[in-house]
Amino acid sequence: MTYAPVPSRSLPPADATGATVTPLPSQPPRPIPFVDLPAQQARIRPQIDAAIAKVLDHGRYVMGPEVAELESRLAAYCGAKHVISCSNGTDALALALMARGVRPGDAVFVPSFTFAASPEVVCWFGATPVFVDVELDTFNMAPDSLETAIATAKAQGLIPRCVIPVDLFGQPADYAAIDRIARAHGLWTLADAAQSFGAGYGDRMVGTLGDISTTSFYPAKPLGAYGDGGAIFTDSDEDAALLRSLRDHGHGDTRYDYVRIGMNGRLDTLQAAILMEKLAIFPDEVERRQAVAARYSAELPAGIAVPKVVASASSVWAQYTIRIGGGHRNALAATLGELGVPTVQYYPKPLHQQAPYAGALLPEGGLPNTDRLAHEVLSLPIHAYLDDDLQTYIIGAIARAVHALS
Ligand SMILES: Cc1ncc(COP(=O)(O)O)c(C=O)c1O
Incomplete structure (x- = not known):
């Protein structure tokens, strides 16, 4: 399947210094969507229709054959030994914590500069979220702050149990540094890869970076379904068996045989069928997102700090x-x-400043970078179908706006 080439630029690029700005029209040539799901759908609509029709024909709407097929394709894509699909990215995190028996008295280290799901699930199990600061240039967990947070948790009599490095905006966190600290303190890592599935870190892919990793197939994610969905990744046979049981009410070996308390965390067959069609074009879409990001980084004017991708990593640019x-x-x-x-x-009010998280712990010294980022960040339109001329307009508009500020 080939996709029509993007049209060539109709407007010149903005001056990178922001000093002289090429006159631009005051409105884009056509509306600019922040994320363009209709363009993606137009590309693969016949395949999606056929995949949905197949499910309607066989009628196995729950745990149909597409679910296991998707799991093996996701495993092949990222190199994880086991993939357990599930209802959404939040339940994926919760299932992982459930499988590892996180409980009251445990400290779980997680950024405050993230989506609410990352610390929310910790509270479901009565454990204490301990917020960790992030780096200003990558937006990901700062290893130094993790060290401080562990000391703070210990001083409060909590048991440091787990760290949730969130791969914010599509780039993996600094797993080398975080793993070193985690191992030294007996923590396991739960990689919240809701925004980063498809990215790489050294010679490994997201899905293999935590002891357990999770992702989300929320529609606007780089790999999104047409509804809710998620997946859990692990190389541990023991965790995988437990997660499969927990995902379906704690079932045992036979039907209606239950061996533990679980939940209904299954992925619908229809979503699995749709996701397989999306996965087929995903590598190409990731490349396109990376090309859009590279152009922003090269052409945005002075005065704008562009996101940093560390040398050993790649990003899928869930957000730019x-x-x-x-x-x-x-x-x-x-x-x-x-x-x-x-x-x-993304995100205007860090979670540690919000009422439901008043009981969470902060490391000594607080979260200065998180507090600062909340006032400085702005996410731009990015998706695989952002045409060159629209991006030219966006870059020009930013140059113009920055010029007007100075
Ligand atoms: C970092 C992060 N973690 C977890 C989630 C939760 O995923 P879901 O919406 O599929 O429950 C999201 C979703 O936006 C997210 O961005």
């Missing part, structure tokens, strides 16, 4: 998130909105 300091973020977002460029603040 810039930073602008000096209290200018909201003004930049407003000007871009007037110019027809949609942006989103």
Whole structure:
């Protein structure tokens, strides 16, 4: 299957210094979607229709053959020994904590600069989230802050149990450094790869970076279903067997034989069928996202801090998130909105500042980078179908908006 080539640029690139800005129209040539799911659907609609029809024909809507087939394709793609599909990325995290018996008195180390699901599940099991700061340039967990957070948790009489390095915006966290600290303190790693499935770290792929890794197939994710979905990855036979049982009410070897308390965390057959069609074009989509990100990084004007990808890693660019300091973020977002460029603040209020997480612990010294990022971040449109001329317009609009700020 080939996809029509992207049209060539109709507007010149912005001046990288931001000093002289090429005049641009005040509105884009056509509306700019933040994420373009319809374009992806148009590309593979016949395959999706056929995959759905096949499920309707066989009628095994729950745990049909597509579920196991998707699991083996995901395993082959990322190199994990076991893949257990499930209902969504939140349940994937919860199942992992359930499998490892996380309980009250346990400390689980997790960034505050993330989506709510990452610490939320920790609270489900009565354990204490201990928030860890992130790096300013990668947005991912800062190893030094993890060390401090472990000391804080111990001083409070908690048992350090697990670390959840979140691969924010599509780039794997610094697993080499985090693993070293985790091993030294007897922690296991639960890689929240909801945003990073498809990315790499050294010679390994996401899905193999934590003792257990999880992802989300929420529709807007780089690999998204047409509804909720998720997956859990592990190389441990023991964890995999436990996770399969927990995902389906704690079943034993025979039907209606239960050996533990579990949940209904199954993935629908229809979503599995749809995901297999999306997985077929996923490597090409990842490349396209990376090309869009590379162009942003090369052409965005001075005054904008572009995200850093560490040398040994790749990102799938779930988000392309810039930073602008000096209290200018909201003004930049407003000007871009007037110019027809949609942006989103991921995340405007860190979780440690929100009421449900008042009982969480913070490391000594707090979370200065997290507090700062909440005022500086702005995510730009990125997806595999962002045409060159629209990206030219976006870059030009940013140059114009930054120029107006100075
Ligand atoms: C970092 C992170 N973790 C977990 C989740 C939860 O995934 P889901 O929405 O599939 O439950 C998300 C979803 O946005 C996420 O971004």
